[in-house]
Amino acid sequence: MRLVVDANVFAAFFRVHIGAALGEVTRDPSFIMNMDAKTHQIYLDSGGVLETEWCATVDPNWCKEWMANALIEGRLAYIECGSDLALQSILKNHGFPLKGSRDVWYLRLLKALQSIEESAMVTEDLDFYQPDKKGVIKGSDRLDFIRDGGGNLKKALKKVGLTIFCVDAFYAAYLA
Numbered sequence: 001m002r003l004v005v006d007a008n009v010f011a012a013f014f015r016v017h018i019g020a021a022l023g024e025v026t027r028d029p030s031f032i033m034n035m036d037a038k039t040h041q042i043y044l045d046s047g048g049v050l051e052t053e054w055c056a057t058v059d060p061n062w063c064k065e066w067m068a069n070a071l072i073e074g075r076l077a078y079i080e081c082g083s084d085l086a087l088q089s090i091l092k093n094h095g096f097p098l099k100g101s102r103d104v105w106y107l108r109l110l111k112a113l114q115s116i117e118e119s120a121m122v123t124e125d126l127d128f129y130q131p132d133k134k135g136v137i138k139g140s141d142r143l144d145f146i147r148d149g150g151g152n153l154k155k156a157l158k159k160v161g162l163t164i165f166c167v168d169a170f171y172a173a174y175l176a
Helices: 007-017 049-057 060-073 085-093 103-114 139-147 152-159 167-174
Strands: 002-005 041-045 076-079 119-122
Touching (some): 060 076, 076 103, 085 152
Parallel strands (some): 002 119
């Protein structure tokens, strides 16, 4: 399976790696970042937009080193992705923040991967579930909402073949 991993999940992985508090995520994402390349591979866009976002959330030197090792081991790969007007329309209709946000690149990447083989995105960012809930529900209520698979945008994306998981739901679906 080809995976798109949001920067918030990567940042939680980093926090676990350095022994810091996990933060507000549904589960430790280390299993995702260390999966066997024969069964799962994480992708970033070849233009470097998402790599820049990932490295901005953690120690940049550690990020570059982790990426280099993951590339060598085949757990990380890059692919070109472009704009998609139908996807853009769905996002706009559901209040997804398009201006000034790199988040749309995750969905462009997922769309490009989905045309190749089964793919999914792992994120805990409410923008990908129901953007109007961001900042409204917090703490354990936010985690419960994500864990329960709620969200009008998540459901709309599923209708066009784009699958979004939180860390806990991905674990339950593929590893439990």
